[in-house]
Amino acid sequence: MSRKLRALPHEDHDDPSLAGRIGSGGIILILAFSASVGGCTDAADGTGPGGGGNETAGSGAAAPSSGASMSKTTTSSGGTTSSASGSTGTGAGTGGGAPLPVDECESPEPEWIFCSGFEEGNKDIWDDYDGNPDQNNLLLEDSGPFGNTGNHVMRLRVDPGRGGSDLVKVLPSDHDRLYARWYIRYEPGFDFDAPNHGGGLFAGSRDLLGQSGNQPSGDDWYTGWVDYDSSLHVPFIYSYYPGMYMDCTDPQGSCWGDHFPCMVDDGQTYCTNPAHQETTMPPTLQAGQWYCVELMLDGGAPTPSAAGASGALNLSVDGVPYGPWEGLWMRSVAELKINILWLSLFHHDEHSVEGVFYDHVVVSTAPIGCLAD
Numbered sequence: 001m002s003r004k005l006r007a008l009p010h011e012d013h014d015d016p017s018l019a020g021r022i023g024s025g026g027i028i029l030i031l032a033f034s035a036s037v038g039g040c041t042d043a044a045d046g047t048g049p050g051g052g053g054n055e056t057a058g059s060g061a062a063a064p065s066s067g068a069s070m071s072k073t074t075t076s077s078g079g080t081t082s083s084a085s086g087s088t089g090t091g092a093g094t095g096g097g098a099p100l101p102v103d104e105c106e107s108p109e110p111e112w113i114f115c116s117g118f119e120e121g122n123k124d125i126w127d128d129y130d131g132n133p134d135q136n137n138l139l140l141e142d143s144g145p146f147g148n149t150g151n152h153v154m155r156l157r158v159d160p161g162r163g164g165s166d167l168v169k170v171l172p173s174d175h176d177r178l179y180a181r182w183y184i185r186y187e188p189g190f191d192f193d194a195p196n197h198g199g200g201l202f203a204g205s206r207d208l209l210g211q212s213g214n215q216p217s218g219d220d221w222y223t224g225w226v227d228y229d230s231s232l233h234v235p236f237i238y239s240y241y242p243g244m245y246m247d248c249t250d251p252q253g254s255c256w257g258d259h260f261p262c263m264v265d266d267g268q269t270y271c272t273n274p275a276h277q278e279t280t281m282p283p284t285l286q287a288g289q290w291y292c293v294e295l296m297l298d299g300g301a302p303t304p305s306a307a308g309a310s311g312a313l314n315l316s317v318d319g320v321p322y323g324p325w326e327g328l329w330m331r332s333v334a335e336l337k338i339n340i341l342w343l344s345l346f347h348h349d350e351h352s353v354e355g356v357f358y359d360h361v362v363v364s365t366a367p368i369g370c371l372a373d
Contacts, residue, residue: 111366136165145290157355164346174337177298181368187354194351199344215251218242218332224297243329292370
């Protein structure tokens with residue numbers, strides 16, 4: 001494969017929904033890849049979704065988190081459920097079979113700890129402090145991945161300039177290893193060239209959700225986010241963890257997440273561990289198409305150093321795995337467990353008005369897989 005040498009699209013995950021905190025980290029530099037790759041700065045105080053300040057917990061804290069029978073409605077206490085125009089069922093699961101049930105959460109598997117197909121009729125199941133304003137987080141009637149009349153999705157759009165929108169779920173229980181699956185569709189007109197970040201699974205204090213630029217110590221936090229490469233337009237996992245090494249010249253202030261698979265170079269500077277390079281290239285993302293994405297994050301056994309570490313990551317798209325990546329040092333204490341799902345769309349700079357649709361979101365202690373018609 002011919003690779004392009006380029007700047008890493010580093011993270012700056014301030015809470016994109018808290019306007020007063022966006023950009024508090026200063027100027028973002030996207031530098032050409034030469035002797036080094038510059039990183040994005042972020043708030044030094046670790047503010048993010050659930051950070052300090054005078055915010056109070058959202059109404060989703062006491063909402064049912066999994067397995068509840070959720071009746072379909074078209075009104076939302078957090079805003080009006082709208083109808084998406086020009087919706088198609090292209091992408092995964094559009095064969096000739098009968099449509100799947102709109103709401104798989106009505107019959108959850110025993111391993112599922114959280115499920116939302118956005119059929120709850122409101123946003124109360126989510127734990128965001130800002131209430132998820134419709135301007136950024138809009139419940140839409142849309143046929144979804146399977147062409148279902150009356151199906152609903154969540155659309156995330158980002159205001160002009162630097163910032164983001166998100167959905168935070170504090171999970172009802174903490175786990176050493178979790179799987180998260182969602183369906184995602186990039187709206188027609190979405191700008192894949194805009195440096196961007198997505199979301200995934202997080203372990204640690206909610207106050208640290210959104211931190212970047214610093215290497216975790218082993219007893220505080222670790223992550224697995226699903227991003228896409230803004231040059232190749234292919235998905236990968238972007239991970240902060242104590243064993244990270246790809247772009248970490250200064251652990252406290254100039255340390256940016258590792259890529260899995262690592263596609264930045266051929267091993268000269270960043271992808272120096274051959275086991276972390278791609279063996280099969282993930283698919284090139286196309287706007288208007290639904291993708292089934294599944295992420296696995298495993299904290300592994302707690303160890304004082306990378307020696308003997310057993311953490312792992314895996315990424316599957318439309319049922320095709322591109323990992324796993326194993327032997328990762330994720331944590332040094334057993335108490336640090338995965339406890340948050342974060343669905344996010346974050347842009348560093350100018351970007352398209354069009355955003356992303358999410359549907360069929362599940363977090364589980366066992367592999368989930370894609371729905372099939």
